[in-house]
């Protein structure tokens with residue numbers, strides 16, 4: 122077996138691993154980036170980018186059906202599934218190509234191909250061919266779909282997100298298990314592209330929404346497009362000659378059986394730590410077998426091992442993976458002089474229509490932090506001026522603030538332009554702005570952000586800081 126001795130070994134060449142590599146390289150040239158399956162990153166290959174490309178096609182199809190609202194008749198809308206999927210792949214391959222170029226620019230000695238596992242805390246074996254003895258290690262192994270056992274009854278009709286982007290044609294029907302982020306994004310997109318979709322959940326959750334009023338609004342809205350039961354009673358999943366038959370209790374609690382071409386498992390993801398003999402690394406593990414780590418240094422206990430990205434299952438989002446990779450790589454490089462890195466205000470966006478966004482603390486976290494002394498401001502987008510003008514007037518925004526200080530702490534939104542509005546709100550939260558300070562900022566007319574001002578004014582009033590809110594106030598133009 123070949124043997125290599127390095128200062129830093131990074132396992133996984135995804136977003137977190139590549140970020141860790143760049144940061145560690147500022148400290149040492151004796152390092153290696155180990156990849157066992159694909160270069161290109163989950164984000165570009167099968168995650169953020171191809172999913173958003175599919176959603177863009179679905180948005181376009183849906184937008185055409187909305188033409189008559191404005192008196193514009195697009196004629197018959199025909200969806201060419203083959204062309205839709207070809208564009209998804211073509212653009213996806215461009216993004217993957219950019220990542221591959223970055224990998225190609227790395228010195229060959231810094232790249233090692235193969236699956237890594239721990240022999241002991243410093244020794245890794247890669248594909249049983251190379252032994253890597255590393256002074257420090259970064260774990261950036263990402264995650265993969267977590268599929269409940271009963272779905273495996275669907276056999277070759279069971280798919281995960283990766284498979285959709287390889288389809289040559291759109292199927293006629295898909296049952297989606299898991300109305301989480303992936304299920305909602307891909308399920309709604311398929312539905313808008315003409316695929317019959319039914320969605321099954323457990324426990325009542327809808328995406329990442331924690332605020333009950335927003336969850337209920339979103340559930341009603343999605344159910345206008347496709348059936349979504351967030352707490353479904355599924356009795357059987359059986360593979361037949363015609364597809365996969367699912368027997369479930371319908372909305373009247375009667376037993377119904379419906380057959381689909383495929384089942385999409387979107388039931389959460391699990392870290393890729395289970396096939397690498399992590400127990401040999403000598404780390405403190407939680408009840409699920411994942412290493413305990415510090416969120417600011419990414420260090421596992423007081424060890425020489427750091428963990429970043431989806432592998433630590435903390436906040437499995439792209440920008441967090443990038444930040445965590447950079448912090449982990451920098452600390453692995455500078456070890457033992459470990460430093461705390463910048464962690465940003467929580468921000469997540471789900472690219473459904475309307476979009477879902479979560480910012481800062483959830484309503485339960487606000488309640489806990491303020492010991493009940495907080496208030497909520499709300500706006501409905503149904504009568505909001507700009508939203509009505511462009512016929513995107515669906516949704517709710519709820520903003521949370523602390524009594525006394527008047528500090529803005531967080532928000533949840535299901536509504537138009539949430540991807541943009543959530544940034545304004547997250548930036549305000551990170552700057553620790555008060556609601557008054559946010560209301561001092563300029564608001565143009567007529568824009569969707571005027572709805573944010575309405576919610577903030579309501580919040581200020583409910584905090585007993587601002588004046589009584591005037592219903593349909595015309596000072597700033599109609600529909601604010």
Ligand SMILES: Cc1cc2nc3c(=O)[nH]c(=O)nc-3n(C[C@H](O)[C@H](O)[C@H](O)COP(=O)(O)OP(=O)(O)OC[C@H]3O[C@@H](n4cnc5c(N)ncnc54)[C@H](O)[C@@H]3O)c2cc1C
Pocket residue numbers: 132133134135136137138155156157158159160162163164167168169170172235236237238261262263264282303393396397429430431432436437438439440442
């Ligand atoms: C369908 C979908 C849509 C998404 N959309 C968004 C979005 O819109 N916005 C957003 O912020 N996030 C989104 N995400 C989440 C985002 O893609 C991930 O948080 C991010 O890609 C994680 O990066 P990572 O570096 O941790 O993992 P990865 O990019 O998965 O990299 C991990 C790498 O480690 C390798 N590896 C694993 N084990 C070993 C081993 N033992 N030895 C060697 N190599 C190994 C793997 O092969 C892989 O290449 C989406 C995810 C999915 C699945």
Ligand SMILES: NC(=O)c1ccc[n+]([C@@H]2O[C@H](COP(=O)([O-])OP(=O)(O)OC[C@H]3O[C@@H](n4cnc5c(N)ncnc54)[C@H](O)[C@@H]3O)[C@@H](O)[C@H]2O)c1
Pocket residue numbers: 269298299300301302303304306321322323324326327328329387388389390436437438469470471472
């Ligand atoms: N726009 C984005 O930022 C984006 C998009 C896609 C994915 N992601 C990231 O990827 C992560 C994983 O996404 P995900 O959608 O797989 O996970 P998730 O945790 O968001 O959703 C999983 C859903 O499956 C449900 N579920 C679990 N077991 C089930 C069962 N047996 N039957 C039916 N439903 C079941 C859960 O209740 C939950 O609603 C997300 O947490 C997110 O961080 C982000």
